[in-house]
Amino acid sequence: MMVESASETIRTTPSNQNGVSSLSSQSDGGGGREGGSNGDTNGEISPVDLLHLQQQQALQAARQFLLQQASGLNSPGSNEVKQSPVQVPVSMAMMSPQMITPQQMQQILSPPQLQALLQQQQALMLQQQLGSKQLAFQQQLIQMQQLQQQHILNLQRQGLVPLQPTAAMQSLQQAMCPSDLQQLWKEVSGVPSAEDALKQAEGLDLSTNSSNSTSAFPKAASAHIPLHSLPNGQNHTPKRDRARLFEWISSFTKADSGDDHVPLYSKGSQPPSSHHEELSSSHPLYGHGECKWPGCEALCEDMGQFIKHLNNEHALDDRSTAQCRVQMQVVQQLEIQLAKESERLQAMMTHLHMRPSEPKPFNQPLNLASSGSLLKRDSEAYPEGLPHPPTSAATPITPLRQGPSVISSSSLHTHSHSHTHPVGPIRRRNSDKYCTPIASELAQNCEFYKNADVRPPFTYASLIRHAILESPDRQLTLNEIYNWFTRKFAYFRRNTATWKNAVRHNLSLHKCFVRVENVKGAVWTVDEVEYQKRRPPKMTGSPTLVKNMISGLGFGSLNASYQAALAESSLSLLNSSPLVTPPSAASLNMLHVGHDDVSSTVEQVNSNGSCSPTLSPQQYSHPVHVKEEPTEVEEDSRPVSLLAGVTHSLPLPSDERDLEEDLPTEELE
DNA sequence: GAACCTCTAAACAAGG
C-alpha cells in the first residue's frame, strides 16, 4: 500500500490497508520507540494458532457486527431497535467481562487475521442483506440480548454478578449468524415471550419498546406460546399454560441432552421445583453468594437462603420458563455453532496438516516485490511445523477467554521485565532446553514471516547466524545472506538499505562471524565459540532487543498487535489444549525469553547429538565445541529443534525434509 | 551510573 523510501522505514505497513492501522491503541504514532512496551511478548506462534485465534475473533467480530447492525440500521419494520435505551451500553457490555475489547482484539490481530476478519464481516453483511425479515428477527433477539447484557453489565460493574450469565449471552451472540437465527426462530417459535419474560425478569423499564418489539414478531409465534401475548406486566399465565410450558421445557431438555449444558435444572429434566440438586452443597446456580440464574444476581448468604430464593423467585412460572427457554436456545445455538466451528477447525487443520504444499491461509498479497521465485519455492518447501492445536470441540468457544486474558497479562509482564524471580533461571533453562527459538519459530511461522510484513523478533546476528548454519556448507556469501533474509521474511524485502547495512555491520562487527576467502569469493561462517561467548548478556537483553526491533523500524503498532496475538493465541492454545505438551509449553516460555539466543540452541541441541523429538534438554549447557564439527551435527539437530517447539504430533519426516530442502533454494539465485 | 547489547546511520575504502 505504501511505498517506503529506501532509507527510512515507513510507519504503516502494507497490511494495514484495512484501515486497521488505527487499531493499535498502544503504539505511538510517530517516534515508534515505544511500540512494544511488552516487548518480549513476541515469540512462538504457529499459523495454526493464528487461525485459531482468527476464528475466535471472527466470531466476535460477527457478533459485534450484528450489534452494530441492530443499533445502526434502519431496518424495515423494526426501527424500535434504535429506540432501545441500551444499545450503546450493550455493545460495551458485550465485551466487558470475558470478551476481548475492540482495542484488544485489534491489538492481538495480525494483519492477516484482520483481513480475514473483515472478510467474514463482509460475508456477514451480505447474509444480512438477504432479508429484512431476518433482520427483524435478529434485531429482536439482539435487543433481547442487549437488555440482558445491559442489566448484567450494570450488575457486574457493581461486582454483583459473576461472569457466567454474561458468558452465556455472549456465546449466544457469538453464535448468531443469520442463518442460524432463522433456524432458531423456526425451532423456537416463542421468542417474543422469552424476551418479554427476560425484560420482566430484569425489571427493566420496557415502556418504550415493549409494544414495538412485540409487533415485530411473527404472529405464529404468539399463537404458539401464550406467554408472549401477555402485557408487559407480570405474568398471568394460567396453570394450563404452565403445564404446557413445562412439557415444552421437558421435551427440550430430553431432546437434546442439553442437561449437560444447561444446569438450570441440573441433571436430567426435572422441573425447577425439584429439590434434588438443590440440597447438594454446590448448586450450579449458586456461586459466590449469588444466584446465578440468568438475569438474577440475588445475593444469598448460604445455600439454604439460595434454595429459598430459588423456589420463590425461580419457580415454575412463565418467566422462569421463558428464561429457561432462552437458556436452552443459547445452549442449542452454541452447540450448533460449536459443531460448525469444530468442523471448520477440523477442516482447517486437516488442510494444513495433510496438504503441506497447498497455499497457506496466510498467503497474502502483501509484498512480493523481490525474490519472487524464491518465495514461491520456499512456500512450497516449508510447509509444516505446525503444532496440533486442539481439535476437540471444547476448544473454540468456551474456555478460551478467561484463561488467556488472565494468564497472559500476568505472565507476560512477569517475563518482560525480568524482575527477580525464582523462576527466572529455570525458565531460561527450560526454554533453552526444549526449543531453539529461531529454528522453531521459523519452522512454525515461516509462512507468516514470509508473507506478513512483520519484523522477526531476532537480532541480526542471530538471523545471520541461523542463515549461515542453515546453509549446506555452513557458509554463505553476503549476497546469499541477503537472499536468505528476503526469502524468509517479507519484512526484509523492503528497507533494503537499512537492513543490509545492518547485516554487513553485524558481520563485520561480531567476532563470531568469520570471513573466509573461498574459491568463489569470500564467504561468511560462524564461529560458534565466539557466538557462545557473547550469549549470556544477550539472553537477558532479549526483551530489550525486541523492543528495539519493534520500535526501531517503526512497526510498533504492528508488532505490538502481532506479539499480542502471539501471546494471546499461544496462551489460549496452551490453556485450552490438553494436546499441548511440554515442548510446546517450553516454546511458550520462549515466548518471553531470549529470542535470538534461541538460535544458539541449535548447536546446543546438536552438540548433544541426542535427537529425541520431545526433548533433548539438559546437556546443552556447554555447546562450545560445536564449531569443530558443524556439518553433521547441525543437520541432525535441525529436525530436533523444529520438533522441540512443536508438539510431537507433527507429521514428520517429510516436513523435515522440506525444511532441509529449503536450503538449496539459495542456489536459485 | 557504568557496562553491555542492539540497532540505525553514515562515512570510507577496495574491488569488479
Add this chain to the structure above:
DNA sequence: CCCTTGTTTAGAGGTT
C-alpha cells in the same frame, strides 16, 4: 562511475 562488499565510527535506546 556505479555497485557491492567490508570496515569503522557514532549515537540512541534499552537492560543488568
